[in-house]
Amino acid sequence: MKRIAFFVYGVTSHGMFLLVYAALGFFVTGQFLPRTIDGPTGLSGGPAAMVNTLLLLSFGVPHSVMARPGFKAWWTQIIPKPIERSTYVLISNLLVLAMMAFWQPIESVVWHVQSQPLAGLIWSLSAIGWLLVPLSSLLINHFDLLGTRQVWLYMQGKAYSHLPFASPLLYRIVRHPLYVGWLLAFWATPYMTVGHLQFAGILTAYILIAIRFEERDLLDQHGERYAKYRREVPMLIPSGRRPQPNHAAEAPVRHEPAL
Template identity: 55%
Template structure:
């Protein structure tokens, strides 16, 4: 019965995540069917709205990073079953996003607005590409392990969980973090860039760049071969490492 309960908990957590993921696409894409979107009409004074938005983004960033740290996981495992740890992380991350969606406050102002139909189409294509790249990247590294389903399935079968071996499939041979590249497309590609959108995209970008450093440090501890991978494959921009090495070689030769 306990195994089944943990399995159902994991499936439920994944369902909440996937619904949140779909809602996020509509929220960032300003779907008119939603009660509140990223670039909606301002409802509060600018300073008040700005403060609320920063606090919401900070709450998500703290939750998302803190619960991913090994030290926190070791403490957390004293409270939740090991098989449900990842599902709980996924659930809490989804709840943090739901909180953000529910209380987000647009601040108005426009940085750019593309009126040309071709230009708008290109921005929307880049937006869709970003979300598809995010989803595709998760399947390259085992989508079901990343979101806790593999863990609860193995415990339902009575099998021990094993850490997945380090692999660099497809896009991971081009950049180390194609998933984050997808997020950048999803958050920055818009034909109408409001000041609200800039705030959201900029803070998420700063968070991602900071989180990568912590994530890679943890990966080096679990997978020692990651250090060589990090030296050979660029973080986000294809070919960047090679250009940097070539520049260093030129400077050394001079």
């Protein structure tokens, strides 16, 4: 019974993530939703910026802290290990929903691209960004990252096995294609308001900090193999050099999802 309950919990949390991801896409691109990143306005400039900063920190701080190995070691004394990741995903979903619900648009325009071809190009970059995020997760460990692999293994009575380090396709061009996806998704817009700029700016800083922690963990886990990968493959911006060979060709080693 417990196994089935954990599985349902994990699948629900994963399914909710997919819905929240779609909602975030509509929120940032200003489509379909009654409330988006650019309107309707509520508070004026200064107070709005403060609320938005608090909302982004309320998402970013727990999202990072809960991914740290030390926190997980403590947290899994309270939360059963098989649903630790699903709980992380569930809490992240709720924090993103709260961020969207209480977001305070700041309407002043930073840039507005009027040229149709250029605006079309920018929207294409945005679409690439929103597609890159799920695509990159599929390339490494989508079901592990979203916790369903853990509850699936538990339901079958199998022990959790850590996924190996991998460098498939996009991961041979840059080390963090998923974060490149987020950056394109946040920044690529023909109509940038001050509120949107605040959103993109704070989350960009968050991603750059997250990369430092994530790479530290990856170095701990994979040692010289990751150090070599880091020397050979650029972090976020493709170098134009030929993609590096698959760095994951060696034997699999311990891996635990962080952020």
